[in-house]
Amino acid sequence: MSKRTLDAFFAAPKPKKQKKSGLYKEDSKGVIELEPSPSPSPSPSPLPVVVTSKETIEIVSDDDEIAVVSETKAVKSTSVAAPVILTNTGFAIAAPDRDTSPSGPPSIHPTYPFPIPSLPRHLLESMQPSKEPRAINDGIDLDLLCYEPYMASSLARDYGEFLRRELPFYRVQYKINRFGKETEINTPRYTTVFGIDDTSRFSPDGQILDARTGKPSPANKYKTCRPRPIPQCLQSLLDATSECTNTSYNFALVNYYASGQDSISFHSDDEHFLEKEPAIASFSFLGARDFLLKHKPMKEQGQPVEGAKKGEDKPMKFNLTSGTLILMRGKTQSNWLHSIPKRASNGVRAPAIQGRINITFRKNMTAAGTENYYRYNVGTGPVWKWDEKKKEMKLHVADTSDI
């Protein structure tokens, strides 16, 4: 969401708790793959049995957010034999026959706080959609394509864990003017962004070039940010998504919702620097979360309120599980709002909410759009990085040993 949209957002008082209207915000599936193993040598593997469980969760609050609203060369490497792990239940955990060696050197750029490893080879080979999409268009001006799943569950988990572990994240704070008063906003989720708008491109060695002339761009073209090339681990999914959705993208925005308290308020991705009727590809990895969609108020759009169409009064709800891709296209962004509401993380009937990665691929047309995306998704604060031992985000301390 852009600053312009935010300003419009705060032009009226914000209702407290549930039942919101207009643009105001509110702000897991367990998968076990088992292979019966009567003997210690279970190969060749039959198809895995996938056991899933659904949970019921409730909305806890809808205030806070202020929603904002290298290319690398593959190198040959050797495959590691997949181990078979025997459990004390008499089952062996299916050990996939996969090559987890890196598919190339890490992606590096002066703007990255640390090198970003290239994908393990088994993931790089799994970037194409696993099935045909289903159209969802049963609301007025709603035009969605849902790949459910785009990526099978164990690959989606590996990919989600890879991104969570290897990407730099930020907890962006910024100030807005709300009813004439300066207000500090704490974005209620981890964010990060890579990419550059259509007027520029990166050279193979990471310099910013003018997209039309191919010459280096003036050093002051981007005044408030340092655009970062999309690392291989995201570019490979972007390329596969471009191909299957027949759309080009130049930005990857990543959200990490660490718990049910992390969220994004109702908004639409209708920034003026995107194309008209933009196609936005939105992926989900790791923990499942509810995704709400509701029609913008008809009145606001100069249409009669009577005969409200599906989604306007009561939001449509999708439980987005790991590996799902939702493509929002056509008139969706100009007519619909979407959100990931807060959820109770330890409800009686609900297991703890697991962290969730979201990636959106978009096509940004202007340099101002680039500045906007970096301002609201990287900001000026410290870097957070996943601590694999503690299983949580930790402030990243730059390694100065080489300086």
Ligand SMILES: O=C(O)CCC(=O)C(=O)O
């Ligand atoms: O996490 C999601 O599924 C939605 C994210 C989103 O709407 C956004 O980043 O604009």
Ligand SMILES: [Fe+2]
């Ligand atoms: Fe969005």
